Amino acid sequence: MAKPYSLDLRERVVARVLKGESIRMVAEALSISAPSVSRWSSQFRKIGHAKAGKMGGHVKPILAAHRDWILERIAGESDVTLRELQAELAERGVVVCYGTVWSFVHDAGLSFKKACCPAIEIGRT
Numbered sequence: 001m002a003k004p005y006s007l008d009l010r011e012r013v014v015a016r017v018l019k020g021e022s023i024r025m026v027a028e029a030l031s032i033s034a035p036s037v038s039r040w041s042s043q044f045r046k047i048g049h050a051k052a053g054k055m056g057g058h059v060k061p062i063l064a065a066h067r068d069w070i071l072e073r074i075a076g077e078s079d080v081t082l083r084e085l086q087a088e089l090a091e092r093g094v095v096v097c098y099g100t101v102w103s104f105v106h107d108a109g110l111s112f113k114k115a116c117c118p119a120i121e122i123g124r125t
Contacts, residue, residue: 004052005032008039014050017041062096063089063104074110 011031016026017037027034040050063070066089073088074080082101089096105111 004055005036008052009049010052013037013040014044018044061104062100062109063094066092066094067104067108070104071108071110074105 013026023034023037027037046048082098086098086101
């Protein structure tokens with residue numbers, strides 16, 4: 001993952017812009033992009049510093065709030081399909097893609113592969 005520019009560089013950028021240099025001149029002089037200079041200057045004017053924000057971190061899964069309902073639904077009808085779960089969630093106001101439902105079921109340890117017969121039982125040699 002890329003690292004943010006140092007606070008020292010950000011402060012030098014903001015100081016030069018506050019002194020009256022243009023955004024493009026500062027960007028060219030310090031070999032950074034003009035949009036970065038603009039964002040840092042704007043951030044400084046709004047909140048008083050140009051520190052980098054938090055990067056990364058854990059995002060709570062969308063379906064975590066509906067975990068109990070989904071598990072009860074699967075326990076009640078074990079052959080319910082993921083598409084059916086997706087449609088029922090949409091009826092409840094939770095619009096998610098198929099992959100989100102699959103990830104939830106997989107992470108809960110409820111994903112099952114179809115049992116396949118040995119080749120000899122289905123007529124193959």
